Amino acid sequence: MNTQKITQDISWVGVDDHQTELFEGLWPLDNGISYNAYVINDEKVAVIDAVKDFECETYLEKIKSIIGDKPVDYLVVNHMEPDHSSGISELRAAYPGVTIVANQKALPMLKNFYGIEEGIQIVADGDTLELGAHCLSFHMTPMVHWPESMVTYDQKDKVLFSMDVFGSFKATDGVIFDDENIVESFVDEIYRYFACIIGKVRLPAAKALKKLGGLEIKTICPSHGLVWRENPGYILDLYTRMANAETENGVVIAYGSMYGNTKHSAELLAEYLKDDGVEIVKLYDVAQTDLSYILADIWRYKGLLLGAPAYYGQLFPKMAGVLYKLAGNKLLNHALGIFTDYSWSGGAEKPFAAFAAEAGGVHVGQTVSVQGWADAEDEAALKELAQSVANVLKLERA
Template sequence: MEQLFTEKIHDNLYYIGVNDRITTLFERMWPLPDGVAYNSYLLTGEKSICMDLVKDFTVKDFLSKVDEVLEGKPLDYLVINHVEPDHSSGIDEVLSRYPDLHIVCNKKTVPMLKNYYNIEDNLIVVGDGESLKLGDHEFTFYMTPMVHWPESMVCYEPATKTLFSQDIFGGFGTLNGAIFDDQVKFNDYYHSETTRYFINIVGKYATQALRALKKVGELDIETICPVHGVVWRSNPRFIIDLYTALAEQKTVPGVVIIFGSMYGNTQRMAEAVAKGVAEGGITDIRIHDIANTPQSYLLADTWKYRGVILGSCSYNNNIFPPMSFLMEELHHQKMKNNIWGFFGSYSWSGGAMKRFKAFSDELKLDTLSLQPEIQGAATKEEIEQLKELGRQMARRILEGDEA
């Protein structure tokens, strides 16, 4: 068979995924500057088996790839490891083409298929650790609940040592001609987009992710086929270790400063804090204007850096609304291993520092004691106080490295 649009992974396994260069926000929240891939896989042999589907508006390209591989033969089985619509919404068109298709899923997927697509028939329900033979292929299924939906599972083929991992080990970004880890410069673009994907999509379920990673880490794996990002055939241990480090939130010795400013005064305060951090000996410093930086990147940097400093103006006796939204998301993340700093500003009545204190107290954060609250524009003495906040953060981080 001449392969025009599909990619052979190994004997009887083909990549039939598609690129989405149209969607700009994943889940209508997370920026996709370089799109995203929806990966699907097709196994051939005595029976033809599809591993996960694609988003509805990409299903035409997907079906053309199925046709290329099957060459007129029927599609017998569909394994749904994760029913989120970016991996299942093409199912109506697939079923119209293959009405006798049997769907392999777990018991938590069953009501979701009913609720989303009114599908109740031709279901084969599998449990945790259960093996199932489909033609000349045999698979073992492992439940990975809340990574990142309750019905999530992975599928392992022992004969080829292949793991079909659904969203686990995925990443943002399209696949640009190459699909394998050894065909791309992963440590460049793909590394940052995989990291951001984990933090945005899976991060709040880090505890469950660690349990799932331990489960799949005990398998003898030579190939990992996720539903987003590259296929791992050369060094699958790399992505397992990367996801484990992210789930454990292993921070780096740097500082991210995120500020909210209406007229520039709080921004100048953030610059003073950053100068103090640099004077304290930290070389990896990021500053973000919360009004101009998408939440996706803010969450990624707070997860990454040991030091997190938030600064905000007050707004209607409260905190600057974009900062309030960020704090709500940070609350969901259940972050650990960070050192936190706070500073605030106000014109006639406070609000920002009260919110920062309540946030810190509720989450029992490791917080620096110096928390400047400044009225109007900072004076020379207050600028020095802000710089000292930065120096304190630097000392805490460097002392931790030396311990």
């Protein structure tokens, strides 16, 4: 039975998921995902969060292996999203005397999702719960990323149970600690998780991170991904930079192409950028690469070139899907360039222009519209567009 001691009284009782293909029905889980839950074995026993219901048997066995015949006194529900909460009913069936600790905004969800209306202790921002040697405090983090979201802090061991904040995709397979892993192997999945799940609520996330900065934190225990016991400052700094829309030097070129013409323009742009000294250039075909991977690199890198052909007088549909998600995330601190392709009447320019006006990034250079295959004049325009984006990156480095 793989349980892990985090401190003398606090243990990990999470599970790993390699069955679910799409998180939220949208985002591929090529490397799986972990659902982290924790037990505080004190005079009173508190379980922090449930897990997805298909792994409840393992979760309950782990809890029992730690507490033996003791009852579970409290289940703290930091977040009601079903990847965490769908195991609540099974936990309550195993421990019928358990009190669910949640905030006011979780109550209608408990009722609607699981028919639970009794045995609930409501907590507000700053409230505490005594377990014996341990005292838990609760801190509301609304809209990070649901309205009922909160985090829990153990005052004795300085452990932050951070809910989805500081989380990532990628299963840990029971090797849960940052010092037991190559942290860099999680960075791409941290960015992908943030861009897809937290990005739209970047501002509430930044506010929550500032609020949590007032706590003395020795260990960060999120609901997904690694437990940060050796270097919690690493993930705190990375999440803060992402929430503040800080970017690295590099360019993402995301394009759609029906017959290879727009792809050719995209490849020319990549070549011109590298010739101009841009070391990191990520080239993505939006019809071939899942949106989540594109979003992650767009969030990470400052430069963004978007290109697609007209499609019956409108924008190529796969690119329209990219713009929909990007419009929600915004493009603060980005340098944006646009290129299009058409055969007879065009039509992609207008939706691109509307996006550029609303997205929040800096639109650099003139939109390049190519008719069919790029000729020498088009190549010169594409080169100028690449240089405009590269110049912004150079200013950033200066």
